[in-house]
Every structure is written in structure tokens, then in C-alpha cells.
Amino acid sequence: MSENKQKFNTSAVHAGEAPDATGSLHVPIYHNVSYSFKDSGHAERLFGLREFGNIYTRLMNPTVGALQQRLAVLEGGIGAVATASGHAAQLTALLNLLQAGDEIVAAKELYGGSINQFGHTFKQFGWNTVFRSVYDLEGIKSGITNKTKALFIESYSNPSGAIADIEGIANIAHEAGIPLVVDNTIPTASLLRPIEYGADIVLASLTKFLTGNSTTLGGIIIDSGRFDWTQNDKFSLLVEPDQSYHGISFANDFKELAFTVRSIAVGLRDLGAPLAPHSAFTTLTAIETLPLRIEKHIYNGAKVAEFLHKHPKVAEVYYPQYRKDTNQQTLQKKYFPNGVPSVFSVKLKGGIEAGEKLIQGVKLFSHVANIGDSRSLIIHPATTTHSQLSDQQKEESFSSPGIVRLSVGLEDADDLIADLDNVLQTV
Ligand SMILES: Cc1ncc(COP(=O)(O)O)c(C=O)c1O
Missing domain, CATH: 3.90.1150.10 (Aspartate Aminotransferase, domain 1)
Structure with missing residues (x-):
């Protein structure tokens, strides 16, 4: 969980740092995959999500964890999950919300690769996208049906440079009882923090300004922790008992961290696209500047x-x-x-x-x-x-x-x- 007591520049350098046994000033690259359990009870509790801790690098890793913490603080969220790419962040996040037959209303002005991902590949999962112009708030509203599970926009569109009215669109989403997911790749938290204007989930490709030199591919999901997944019956994946975890309910058991925990426990576990520890290290270093x-x-x-x-x-x-x-x-x-x-x-x-x-x-x-x-x-x-x-x-x-x-x-x-x-x- 993130704490947000310091100002932006300070957090950009220090958030997510934790003392290391070696005294290393910088967050080290933990390049290992597996972690020793203290005993079989400890292993069982970790696997059952009854205790948080390191299991296997597909799910969590200390270097990646430090980056997650830093970005959660910078964006003003309560938790974050890093992925192998910006596209993987989009897929991993939406896996918490949509089932076959569900819909998403997305901006027409998205990055071309995202239009493809949403318009073609997501169809293979039975996720249907209704595209509406980010300039047309009435159009966005009328695109919502009882199957819609989220609105998705870019805060500043690639390549058009269209600025989204995040607050206006968040209000439309919330009136419909669904979250607003904002891709904040281009501004980064340094220029704009969509959560302050009502966004529920913020995504970004780390590959752009966050690393800033075309040397690292990565993505991030930041959870505001503010959306109440139990307010209606739309979000059964987060609320209903999960059979792959002995019937736990993410919303009831993890409260405001439900989205973050499911993104790791189901998203990273089953889609299998976590950020590599070395990529977390280069991104952490880049965010300092x-x-x-x-x-x-x-x-x-x-x-x-x-x-x-x-x-x-x-x-x-x-x-x-x-x-x-x-x-x-x-x-x-x-x-x-x-x-x-x-x-x-x-x-x-x-x-x-x-x-x-x-x-x-x-x-x-x-x-x-x-x-x-x-x-x-x-x-x-x-x-x-x-x-x-x-x-x-x-x-x-x-x-x-x-x-x-x-x-x-x-x-x-x-x-x-x-x-x-x-x-x-x-x-
Ligand atoms: C605005 C935006 N979002 C998401 C992505 C996808 O990011 P990645 O290439 O890291 O998968 C891109 C890539 O260009 C982008 O420009």
C-alpha cells in the first residue's frame, strides 16, 4: 500500500525504497525467480493469500515491488501492478472487469495499437468495444449499456494530442456504476494525475516518458482504491467467491485493494506477463529524473x-x-x-x-x-x-x-x- 506524505520530486527519487541487507543505496536487481518458505504453513498461507510475501517472480519480486510502490505514490493510488508492456497492463487490468459478452466504451482517439487490441483481439475473449469520440461526452454516455463494465480513455491521446475531460467522463462512468480507466502514458504523473479528477484505474506504458530512452518495455496498473465493486452486481469477478482461491472474495477479503490483489493473484498468475526485475530497475532509476x-x-x-x-x-x-x-x-x-x-x-x-x-x-x-x-x-x-x-x-x-x-x-x-x-x- 502506498503512502503519499512527500512532494512529487522527493517521491520520484525515494518512494518504494526499502533498507537492503547489503546497505545498497539503490534498489538492487533481485534476479531470482523463487523464494524459500519458512515452513509448510508459511507456504500454504502465502498460496492461499492469507499472508502477503514473495512466492515466485511471476507474481511478485522485490525490485518490481519497489517500482510498483513508487508509481502508486506518484499517481496517488493505493496499489500498483507492473506488467511486461503497456498492452499487457491493459489486458491484465480488464481481465478483472470483463467476461465474455461484456462491453467496454473506449475513445476513438486511442493509440492505434490499442484500437487494434480492443477492436480485434479482445473480441476473441468475447469482449466487445464500443468506440466513441473522447470529445463527445454525450456519445460516450449513450454508448453505455447494461453490459458495459468500464470506460477507457487516454488522458492525452497519441497521436492527436486530444485532452480528455477526465472529470466529465468520470462522472458519466460513476453515474452508470462503472469505473473510468485512464491510460496516462503520455503525460505521466509528473504532468497530470487522473485519480485527482475521478479516474478509478490508471494505466501507463513504462516504455515512453517513464523510462525515457527506448531501452525498456513495461506497463503499470495503478489502483485508486476508491471504486466500490460491491455497489451493483456488475463486478462478479471481484466480488463473487473465486474458485481458483478456495472461494475467497477479492472485494470482501481485500476491500479497497481488491483490484490490485486480483491483478496479481489472477492476472499475473494466469496471463503471465509480469515486468522483468531488470526492467523495474532501469525504470526506477529513470523515474528519479x-x-x-x-x-x-x-x-x-x-x-x-x-x-x-x-x-x-x-x-x-x-x-x-x-x-x-x-x-x-x-x-x-x-x-x-x-x-x-x-x-x-x-x-x-x-x-x-x-x-x-x-x-x-x-x-x-x-x-x-x-x-x-x-x-x-x-x-x-x-x-x-x-x-x-x-x-x-x-x-x-x-x-x-x-x-x-x-x-x-x-x-x-x-x-x-x-x-x-x-x-x-x-x-
Ligand atoms: C498511449 C499508449 N498506450 C499504450 C501503449 C502500449 O505500450 P507498450 O508498447 O509498452 O505495450 C502505447 C504504445 O505506443 C501508447 O502510445
Whole structure:
């Protein structure tokens, strides 16, 4: 369980630390898989969830545990579960909520890989997704049926940079008696803490800004501990006796930690996608500098967005303050008072040909399928990250052919601008 007494920068460096027998200043990498039990009673209690402790690294590991603790504190949750990737976090979290035949209402503006995961692969489990625009709160509301078990949005969409009205959407979810699950990958807790606006579960890919250098793949599930799973009969997986644990009820036996405990005891146990201890170590180390890195990303992102906004070859910059949709500016003031993330998209007047030329021509922006790196990155979503989507889905998720996505890194903003300008002059 997390404690949240210290301020953000302090927690980013220290939360989750625990004294180690060796005196190691940093959380060590526990690369072992199994743990010795004190006696057979101890083993039985651990396996029966009557006592918490280390059993096997697919379920828990001290290095991973320290990261979980740190992220729970930073996001303002009461517990967290780390997974092998951001996608694994989505699957593991939803396994607590949905059974075959159930539904989820998700934003149309999700990352393309998530649209695929929800729209195609989850169908194999009988989980059906109703996609609604994150801008259309009425549409989200009307998408809810008595089979809907959750609303799912990104706090700041990849690649469109759409800012979600988390509070408004949380109210819709709560009126329907279902939780709001928010993917907070792009802002990170350093810029936005969705739980403060009513989110019940927060997810993130660790692979982006949290590790910040494209060296680690991982995901995290953070539980606010606030959703009452017993308020209606929708959440039998968390409330009804679980036959794979001798009939325990997660909600009755673990109270506000029900979601966290089931994510480990059933999700990690049976889906089998935990975070590797070494990945937990690299992420813990990276988070120590997260607030500093994010400050610089914000500064550079704003400079590059301003340059592009004024450039005659650019049709539109999908950066909140330059959006034609003024509601986005209102949402920016509420949710991002300290600045917006440095991931956004640009539409060039020369369309797809100009976009390709830009991607091929720039020297400092690397052409890769990732975001949130210390290096600046560039990609053409329509032919890569969002390529499996239909033309309509591409349009709706701001990944139509004329759009280029930037992830502005930590280099000097002037160098990045000069690099873009050099190529833009030729398109
Ligand atoms: C917003 C968002 N959520 C989730 C994911 C999935 O994360 P991962 O690649 O770690 O599985 C991504 C990946 O790009 C993403 O951009």
C-alpha cells in the first residue's frame, strides 16, 4: 500500500525504497525467480493469500515491488501492478472487469495499437468495444449499456494530442456504476494525475516518458482504491467467491485493494506477463529524473510547436493552444496548467509527399515507432503505428495520410527547429 506524505520530486527519487541487507543505496536487481518458505504453513498461507510475501517472480519480486510502490505514490493510488508492456497492463487490468459478452466504451482517439487490441483481439475473449469520440461526452454516455463494465480513455491521446475531460467522463462512468480507466502514458504523473479528477484505474506504458530512452518495455496498473465493486452486481469477478482461491472474495477479503490483489493473484498468475526485475530497475532509476526531463520536454515541445504553427508550409499543428477547437484550450488550462506533453501531430500543406520528405530529410529526429525518448522522434502514423486501421478510423484518430507525429526530445530546441526548417524549405 502506498503512502503519499512527500512532494512529487522527493517521491520520484525515494518512494518504494526499502533498507537492503547489503546497505545498497539503490534498489538492487533481485534476479531470482523463487523464494524459500519458512515452513509448510508459511507456504500454504502465502498460496492461499492469507499472508502477503514473495512466492515466485511471476507474481511478485522485490525490485518490481519497489517500482510498483513508487508509481502508486506518484499517481496517488493505493496499489500498483507492473506488467511486461503497456498492452499487457491493459489486458491484465480488464481481465478483472470483463467476461465474455461484456462491453467496454473506449475513445476513438486511442493509440492505434490499442484500437487494434480492443477492436480485434479482445473480441476473441468475447469482449466487445464500443468506440466513441473522447470529445463527445454525450456519445460516450449513450454508448453505455447494461453490459458495459468500464470506460477507457487516454488522458492525452497519441497521436492527436486530444485532452480528455477526465472529470466529465468520470462522472458519466460513476453515474452508470462503472469505473473510468485512464491510460496516462503520455503525460505521466509528473504532468497530470487522473485519480485527482475521478479516474478509478490508471494505466501507463513504462516504455515512453517513464523510462525515457527506448531501452525498456513495461506497463503499470495503478489502483485508486476508491471504486466500490460491491455497489451493483456488475463486478462478479471481484466480488463473487473465486474458485481458483478456495472461494475467497477479492472485494470482501481485500476491500479497497481488491483490484490490485486480483491483478496479481489472477492476472499475473494466469496471463503471465509480469515486468522483468531488470526492467523495474532501469525504470526506477529513470523515474528519479522524470520531473526534470518532463520540464525540458515541455519547453522544447512548446518551442517546436510555435515554430511549426508559424511556418508557411504547415497547415495545422495539433498542439492544444493552436487547436481550432477552443474547448481543448479550456481543458488545457484545467488539466495541464504546467505545460503539455511534447508529443503532437502536424499536418503539412503538401500532404503525404511533404510528410515523407520531412521524415526522410530530418537529421536530428529519428524515424522510429516510439515516443517519449530523450531523442526527438518522428513517424508517419498512417503507414506505421496506425496502419492497420480503416480510413475512417485513421481520420478519427488523427492519423490520416497527411499527418506526421513528433515526439520532441531533450536536445537544444534551436537545433531541432533548424533541422525541421532546413527540410521544410525544400518541401
Ligand atoms: C498511449 C499508449 N498506450 C499504450 C501503449 C502500449 O505500450 P507498450 O508498447 O509498452 O505495450 C502505447 C504504445 O505506443 C501508447 O502510445
